[in-house]
Amino acid sequence: MKAYVDKETCIGCENCVNECPELFEMEDDGLAVGKDLEISDDLMDSANSALDACPVEAISIK
Numbered sequence: 170m171k172a173y174v175d176k177e178t179c180i181g182c183e184n185c186v187n188e189c190p191e192l193f194e195m196e197d198d199g200l201a202v203g204k205d206l207e208i209s210d211d212l213m214d215s216a217n218s219a220l221d222a223c224p225v226e227a228i229s230i231k
């Protein structure tokens with residue numbers, strides 16, 4: 170499983186990066202992106218916290 174951000178929806182609030190910097194980062198366009206990393210078991214909780222913290226539901230984990 171990996172984390173993905175829909176850039177059409179992201180508003181650049183940085184919540185996901187604050188919740189889980191291991192899996193998300195901000196790009197030069199001011200929007201977030203999911204890192205191309207397989208989500209390890211120990212990161213799944215913070216990945217879900219980031220998903221829950223996104224105000225516009227731009228994050229998917231699949």
Ligand code: SF4
Nearest residue numbers: 179180182183185223
């Ligand atoms: S929490 Fe959602 S809206 Fe905020 S930067 Fe991350 S993906 Fe974008």
